[in-house]
Amino acid sequence: MSPEMLGTVGPIVVMIAIFYFLLYRPQKNQQKKRMSMLDSLKKGDKVVTIGGIYGTIEALSDKSLKLKIADRVVIEVARASINAVLTEETEAK
Known part of the structure; x- marks a missing residue:
């Protein structure tokens, strides 16, 4: 991978990681808690x-x-x- 390509792809990878850890993962955990509460x-x-x-x-x-x-x-x-x-x-x- 060339340094120019890394310079373009790097920020996209960082944005995806931030999205995953700040939005997707907490929402999944909250959804699991809700389903557990409804089942119990x-x-x-x-x-x-x-x-x-x-x-x-x-x-x-x-x-x-x-x-x-x-x-x-x-x-x-x-x-x-x-x-x-x-x-x-x-x-x-």
Whole structure:
């Protein structure tokens, strides 16, 4: 490889490395955490949806779940719409 070619290809390789370590890799890790959280959902968990609805899981299926949001009020939401599982620590805040 000639020095002229290295001078043109070098910055491109550096940009690709920066893109990988600053954008792609952290996004993949975050996606794995989210999938793990969605797979570990169980009946009785207190959750919040992406839309901000708080509730308790009453029943689960592969694609959806039934969420109790008030006395005698149960709604069905897509499993992917769950944003977070609430613990006692997050509820105290």
